[in-house]
Amino acid sequence: MPDASTARGAAPAASGAGATPVKPRRDWRIAVASGKGGTGKTTVAVNLALSSRGPVQLLDCDVEAPNARLFLSLTDVRRNAVTIPIPEVDQTRCTACGQCGEICAYNAIVAMGAPPIVFPRLCHGCGGCMRICPRHAIREVPREIGAVAVAGNGHLRFVEGELTIGEAMAPPVIRAVWSELAPGTPAIIDAPPGTTCPTIEAVRGSDVVALVTEPTPFGLHDLELAVAMVRALGLPHGVIVNRMGIGDDRIQRYCEREGVAVLAEIADDRSIAEAYARGIPLVTAQPQYAARFHELRARLEELAAQGTQHAQGGAGGDGCDAQEVS
Amino acid sequence: MKVAITSRGLDPQDPVDPRFGRATVFVVFDTETGEHTPLENSGGMDAAHGAGIQAARRVQEAGVSAVVTGHCGPNAFRALSAAGIDVIVGAQGTVAETFARYQAGDLQPVAAPDVEGHGL
Amino acid sequence: MKELVVISGKGGTGKTTLTGAFAELAEDAVLADCDVDASDLHLLLKPRVRRREVFRSGRVAQIRTADCTGCGLCHDYCRFDAVIPPAAPQPSPDVAGAYAIDPIGCEGCGVCVRFCPAQAIDFPERESGLWFVSDTRAGPMVHARLNVAAENSGKLVSLVREQARRLAEATGRERIIIDGPPGIGCPVIAAITGATFVLAVAEPTRSGRHDLERVLGLAQHFAIPAGICINKFDLHPGLAGEMTHEWAERGVPTLGQVPYSAVVTHAQVAGESLLQSQPTAEVTERIVSIWQRVAARLDGAAQAQPEPGAEVRP
Numbered sequence: 178m179p180d181a182s183t184a185r186g187a188a189p190a191a192s193g194a195g196a197t198p199v200k201p202r203r204d205w206r207i208a209v210a211s212g213k214g215g216t217g218k219t220t221v222a223v224n225l226a227l228s229s230r231g232p233v234q235l236l237d238c239d240v241e242a243p244n245a246r247l248f249l250s251l252t253d254v255r256r257n258a259v260t261i262p263i264p265e266v267d268q269t270r271c272t273a274c275g276q277c278g279e280i281c282a283y284n285a286i287v288a289m290g291a292p293p294i295v296f297p298r299l300c301h302g303c304g305g306c307m308r309i310c311p312r313h314a315i316r317e318v319p320r321e322i323g324a325v326a327v328a329g330n331g332h333l334r335f336v337e338g339e340l341t342i343g344e345a346m347a348p349p350v351i352r353a354v355w356s357e358l359a360p361g362t363p364a365i366i367d368a369p370p371g372t373t374c375p376t377i378e379a380v381r382g383s384d385v386v387a388l389v390t391e392p393t394p395f396g397l398h399d400l401e402l403a404v405a406m407v408r409a410l411g412l413p414h415g416v417i418v419n420r421m422g423i424g425d426d427r428i429q430r431y432c433e434r435e436g437v438a439v440l441a442e443i444a445d446d447r448s449i450a451e452a453y454a455r456g457i458p459l460v461t462a463q464p465q466y467a468a469r470f471h472e473l474r475a476r477l478e479e480l481a482a483q484g485t486q487h488a489q490g491g492a493g494g495d496g497c498d499a500q501e502v503s
Numbered sequence: 504m505k506v507a508i509t510s511r512g513l514d515p516q517d518p519v520d521p522r523f524g525r526a527t528v529f530v531v532f533d534t535e536t537g538e539h540t541p542l543e544n545s546g547g548m549d550a551a552h553g554a555g556i557q558a559a560r561r562v563q564e565a566g567v568s569a570v571v572t573g574h575c576g577p578n579a580f581r582a583l584s585a586a587g588i589d590v591i592v593g594a595q596g597t598v599a600e601t602f603a604r605y606q607a608g609d610l611q612p613v614a615a616p617d618v619e620g621h622g623l
Numbered sequence: 624m625k626e627l628v629v630i631s632g633k634g635g636t637g638k639t640t641l642t643g644a645f646a647e648l649a650e651d652a653v654l655a656d657c658d659v660d661a662s663d664l665h666l667l668l669k670p671r672v673r674r675r676e677v678f679r680s681g682r683v684a685q686i687r688t689a690d691c692t693g694c695g696l697c698h699d700y701c702r703f704d705a706v707i708p709p710a711a712p713q714p715s716p717d718v719a720g721a722y723a724i725d726p727i728g729c730e731g732c733g734v735c736v737r738f739c740p741a742q743a744i745d746f747p748e749r750e751s752g753l754w755f756v757s758d759t760r761a762g763p764m765v766h767a768r769l770n771v772a773a774e775n776s777g778k779l780v781s782l783v784r785e786q787a788r789r790l791a792e793a794t795g796r797e798r799i800i801i802d803g804p805p806g807i808g809c810p811v812i813a814a815i816t817g818a819t820f821v822l823a824v825a826e827p828t829r830s831g832r833h834d835l836e837r838v839l840g841l842a843q844h845f846a847i848p849a850g851i852c853i854n855k856f857d858l859h860p861g862l863a864g865e866m867t868h869e870w871a872e873r874g875v876p877t878l879g880q881v882p883y884s885a886v887v888t889h890a891q892v893a894g895e896s897l898l899q900s901q902p903t904a905e906v907t908e909r910i911v912s913i914w915q916r917v918a919a920r921l922d923g924a925a926q927a928q929p930e931p932g933a934e935v936r937p
Contacts, residue, residue: 213661215634215636241807242632242806244829282733284557289585294582296553296578296581299553301732305733309737342807342841345622345808345809371775373773374773381728393891394894395891398666399661405771409772450855454827455829525781551681552809622809
């Protein structure tokens with residue numbers, strides 16, 4: 178079965194003679210995702226980046242609600258519009274044949290008369306109408322749906338995507354964030370919560386996915402969905418259990434049954450929540466966490482390296498040797 | 504000429520469906536003969552987005568000149584207007600009562616959509 | 624019929640916990656879990672499924688490998704990185720050069736299907752999820768689940784709401800309580816259009832305030848009366864107060880504040896109803912008062928709204 182991740186340009190899995198060499202360690206792309214929101218995904222992503230001892234980039238792909246910047250002080254912010262190509266009909270060439278309306282899967286262009294009318298917000302930018310028009314009467318023009326901001330903070334390079342309120346299409350903005358990925362520098366990607374299109378788009382090109390959850394029934398249920406997603410994508414992954422202590426050990430038991438590594442456990446600590454509420458990164462409020470996040474990153478990079486040596490990725494059989502963080 | 508009335512069911516005694524895009528069915532009347540036939544709204548009901556646009560195409564293909572419904576959103580309104588189809592909103596009661604009012608000249612087309620769309 | 628939708632800009636604010644409690648307190652409501660991407664309400668209410676249906680939405684392209692000539696036109700045309708070129712070298716001449724579609728990336732636009740010179744691409748409807756009608760201790764419930772990588776357009780949300788309305792009509796119930804999806808995109812829009820009242824749940828954090836702004840903006844855009852519940856307010860009471868004040872000035876009252884409490888999680892972990900297992904806990908009593916205020920607003924808002932079918936344009 179074709180490896181889905183190669184369609185995106187992630188490091189291809191080695192497979193037989195002439196196998197691709199293991200990716201150099203400087204360049205790993207770590208995605209941080211979760212089945213549900215509010216588990217601590219942004220906390221993990223931001224602190225993984227801030228605790229880096231060398232250059233690192235943080236990509237905020239949660240484009241409907243990008244929050245990572247609230248924890249960073251940023252300089253040199255450069256902002257570019259993200260556009261998708263929508264049709265524009267040359268009325269002088271159009272014969273109202275209606276083929277554009279017929280090929281469109283999204284009701285974004287319809288021939289109700291001549292010329293056809295375009296509904297820009299429904300358009301996915303597939304190019305079908307432009308290609309099918311027998312009179313070449315359709316050209317594509319850019320329509321702004323969001324923006325990508327690039328900024329700095331010391332050795333941290335920050336890229337954020339934001340979808341304009343009212344727009345439906347997150348994936349093009351997420352692709353635009355990824356297009357700003359600087360080669361040669363390790364990257365942490367803050368993915369949108371959930372398991373549908375936008376999350377897939379954000380994690381597809383990564384080398385390993387950290388799944389953040391909490392030890393409750395909701396946390397477990399949504400983790401199961403997230404694990405199904407990363408397995409479908411063939412991506413190495415591990416679990417981070419946040420707010421240890423508020424629930425029970427069901428996450429660890431699940432991970433053991435499923436052979437998924439538990440990479441870290443973060444204790445439930447009210448002071449962490451209070452720092453978060455005030456926009457203070459954890460490694461700033463409690464510097465002893467920096468070493469823990471640095472170790473977590475090393476474990477994730479290990480998983481990434483293992484993953485490129487196996488066709489299917491997936492966590493190694495480390496079982497649940499969780500690392501207590503508190 | 505033909506006028507389409509959005510309906511909850513196939514019978515003219517059924518209530519008007521207040522929605523256009525996701526109307527259960529259209530009942531199309533011939534204003535000269537008073538006869539009516541049902542017109543399915545499968546495209547409108549199935550569409551993820553652009554239900555109003557699909558529904559507008561449907562009635563246009565059926566040769567309808569006017570639509571009578573409860574509400575009409577901006578996408579549907581734009582599509583219907585581009586096709587030269589009159590839009591009448593505010594319909595209540597049964598389909599048959601509504602057709603009678605239309606025939607009596609009591610219902611006037613509007614110049615703009617009367618409700619917000621569903622975001623796109 | 625009165626529809627209450629509980630939303631939050633982001634997940635994890637306690638929205639589902641509140642909705643579950645409201646469901647039990649309401650006693651006469653139909654429940655709708657519109658958080659179809661990661662639905663959790665069923666974990667609280669433990670539904671007995673009576674009806675299960677497949678949800679189909681859009682289409683997905685599939686290349687018939689045997690008919691593929693390897694021309695690569697699909698790969699050139701695809702805007703969504705959904706066409707996988709053949710890996711080289713090929714072990715077998717029979718499958719030399721065949722392309723494949725990545726169903727996860729495919730957006731169902733149909734361009735490759737239409738332009739394939741060998742007509743080698745099928746375009747079936749996509750099975751995108753499931754929906755259910757169930758019984759729970761708090762009343763009948765409609766819920767659903769989207770498949771991994773499904774497009775979350777809001778269509779399934781609309782379907783769940785429509786089924787909940789039909790169920791309410793059929794059972795003579797007047798209220799529908801909806802657990803809304805997170806975010807501000809199409810699924811949330813589908814959950815709130817035409818609703819009677821929106822309750823936004825927020826946490827007093829910098830990001831919570833940011834997300835509340837976006838989600839209430841949506842409610843105001845659709846002219847739906849709204850209220851706020853601040854959860855874990857004691858994490859940052861100053862910010863909670865600011866948010867309350869700021870939104871009160873904009874016509875959105877805060878209907879209650881709930882403290883950071885382990886009691887709620889304990890009940891969830893134990894699989895028990897908060898109301899039944901901890902009736903006298905402070906957090907429980909606060910939730911009961913919030914429900915009473917929400918219910919009053921819901922009924923009041925229902926009276927203020929015009930009859931269906933009447934002109935609504937202001």
